[in-house]
Amino acid sequence: MKLIDYVQGRGARSALAKKLNLTPVLISQWANETRPVPPERCVEIEVATDGEVSRRDLRPDDWWRIWPELTAKPEVTS
Template sequence: MEQLREFLKGMSRAEQVAFAEACGTTIGYIRKMLSLGRPLGADTCVAIERESRRIVTRKHLRPGDWHRYWPELVAVGARTAPHQEVA
């Protein structure tokens, strides 16, 4: 989830709050999950990918299990093995 951390670093506090709200969550929740190293919920991952304009993808956010949540991504140009993180 380093991509998300870096993405948020480039924003002001107000922009982070607005981004989280656009994703249907709070910046507190996002920071807590980053701090604990825990995966974000599937719906939140989809929203982050959308709101970040794919700068941060679902594969970045859930590198170990994205293929279980979004099997359609495996068929759509994912030429790496499901366990590999896509840069």
């Protein structure tokens, strides 16, 4: 799931920001793709969203370079 889809509606952006101890503005910038999500934050987001937003979703162009161990696992789609 894309981050923008996850954070839309009912305070999800603020709730995620609070879980990660970040500002909602930064979450918005990542969700709107005006700033890339740093690799070191991707795992935190994946955990905070209970896997709904994966590292693969957050870094579609280079996830396999950053986390090569994920290439051995098939991607689960809903």
